[in-house]
Amino acid sequence: MNNSGASMRHHKKPIISPLRYPGGKASLYTRLRAIVRANDLTAGTYVEPYAGGAGAALGLLVTGQVRRIVINDLDPAIYAFWKAVTSEPLAISRMVEKAELTVSEWSRQKDIYLNAPRDDYLNLGFATFFLNRTNRSGVLNGGPIGGMDQTGKYKIDARFNRSTLVERLRLISLHAKRISVTNTDGMTVIKRYSKRENTLIYADPPYFEKAGSLYLNSFEDAHHSSLAACLNSVSDAKWLLTYDNVPRVPELYPDRRREVFSLNYSAHRVTKANEIMVFSDALTVA
Incomplete structure (x- = not known):
C-alpha cells in the first residue's frame, strides 16, 4: 500500500455545489481530474452512488473534465434538491x-x-x-x-x-x-454502471466513525460488508472508494490497492483527518 499522504494534491478547486457537506470531497477535484485523464475518460461518465453535496462531480462536469455525471442519493430530501435544481x-x-x-x-x-x-x-x-x-x-x-x-x-x-x-x-x-439524478441504493448504481465503458465510479459512502451524526443515511457493518462484496466483484471496472482510515477497510479490501491521504474536515470545527482511498484493479492510478 502506498502510504504517501503527501502525494494527495490539494490545489485550488472549483466550488460549484450549493450544499454544505461535512467531509465533502470537492477538495479531491485535482486528484480526480488526474485519474479521469490517466484513464482516458474525458468523454465519459462520472458516477457518484453516494453523492451528497456532489462537489467533486459538479467540479469535473463544469470544467469539462467529463461529459456526463450521475448524482445518486438514497435520501429522498437530498434527491429532491438535486431534482429541483436540474428540472426547475x-x-x-x-x-x-x-x-x-x-x-x-x-x-x-x-x-x-x-x-x-x-x-x-x-x-x-x-x-x-x-x-x-x-x-x-x-x-x-x-x-x-x-x-x-x-x-x-x-x-x-x-x-x-x-x-x-x-x-x-x-x-x-x-x-x-x-446530469442524471437518481434516488436508489448505491450498490444498485454501482452494479448498473460497472458494466458500462468510459465510466468512472467514485464511491464515498457513509463512514465507519461518526456516520450517524454526519450523514443522512448511516451504515451498519453489514452495509459496509455488502458494499465491499459489490465493489470487489467488479474489480475489472474503473472505480475508487474513500473511507475514514480505520482497520476495517484493509480487512474488507485486502486485494485492492490503497492509499492514505489527509483531508480538511469541517463539522463543528476545522480539523485534518487521515482517510483512505481504495482503487479497483482496472483503474490507472494517477
Whole structure:
C-alpha cells in the first residue's frame, strides 16, 4: 500500500455545489481530474452512488473534465434538491432570492422538510437546501446557526450568501442536460454502471466513525460488508472508494490497492483527518 499522504494534491478547486457537506470531497477535484485523464475518460461518465453535496462531480462536469455525471442519493430530501435544481432551476433560484432568514422561517422550512410529500421536489428540495445552509455544519438534523435565540457569534444568515448561491444554481442549470439524478441504493448504481465503458465510479459512502451524526443515511457493518462484496466483484471496472482510515477497510479490501491521504474536515470545527482511498484493479492510478 502506498502510504504517501503527501502525494494527495490539494490545489485550488472549483466550488460549484450549493450544499454544505461535512467531509465533502470537492477538495479531491485535482486528484480526480488526474485519474479521469490517466484513464482516458474525458468523454465519459462520472458516477457518484453516494453523492451528497456532489462537489467533486459538479467540479469535473463544469470544467469539462467529463461529459456526463450521475448524482445518486438514497435520501429522498437530498434527491429532491438535486431534482429541483436540474428540472426547475429558475423556481428554486427565486426561492433563494426571496427567502426570509429568520428563526420562524427556519421552523417553517423544518416542518416542510419533515412532512412534505416526497415527490414535491421543489418545496422539499428547497427546505432541504434552506436547512443545509442555515444549520450548524450543514447537518440537516442539527439546529440553526446562532441557536434558536440567535445569541451565538454567527447568525442564521452566516452561510446564506444569496448572490453566490444563485450563481451556483445558474451554473449548474447550464449543464443540467448532462446530469442524471437518481434516488436508489448505491450498490444498485454501482452494479448498473460497472458494466458500462468510459465510466468512472467514485464511491464515498457513509463512514465507519461518526456516520450517524454526519450523514443522512448511516451504515451498519453489514452495509459496509455488502458494499465491499459489490465493489470487489467488479474489480475489472474503473472505480475508487474513500473511507475514514480505520482497520476495517484493509480487512474488507485486502486485494485492492490503497492509499492514505489527509483531508480538511469541517463539522463543528476545522480539523485534518487521515482517510483512505481504495482503487479497483482496472483503474490507472494517477
